Amino acid sequence: GESVGLHLPTLSVQEGDNSIINCAYSNSASDYFIWYKQESGKGPQFIIDIRSNMDKRQGQRVTVLLNKTVKHLSLQIAATQPGDSAVYFCAETGANSKLTFGKGITLSVRP
């Protein structure tokens, strides 16, 4: 488990640059994946999802890539803006329908 006081890893990017947030998942039976954004004091907000029969999906300014071979998921944010600063979680669902969250990464956008 995590040590007490361990902070979430942080990714710092310059405003306007592209951001890439990575996530490794462990359950090879998971077949549905979601990226969420969580701002301080709020619940997670849906960003984009992808099913296991796809390896890429694009939304507005965001792209999710899925590599099932190495069990890796990434979120790419184009032209990162200050409003993108938040904690980002990947989440996965398998046959049991339960959504399991990854550890989260803090995205900090420098003006």
Add this chain to the structure above:
Amino acid sequence: GAVVSQHPSRVICKSGTSVKIECRSLDFQATTMFWYRQFPKKSLMLMATSNEGSKATYEQGVEKDKFLINHASLTLSTLTVTSAHPEDSSFYICSARTGGNRNSPLHFGNGTRLTVT
């Protein structure tokens, strides 16, 4: 769009008292809702699955007698923290799916910050 509403957003209670948190789906019916708990700087941990008209399913290590869940209608699930203690202080978040199958996103409420003094 889909909206999940939680109430209250913040609550402070004394040790030994009980607190009820409500979770409502505002524009859709939810036969299943999920309750999560989040500690500061940590990820969300699933506590239980709330099923309309039947008993909730609790995750391993979650005390069902301490965290009472009632899902009396298709739009309302409640979580009651009974005999709260300071270690129950946390951020509690509910969620629900608008779609009928598991390959549809969970939509989350804005959470309830519980502080037990």
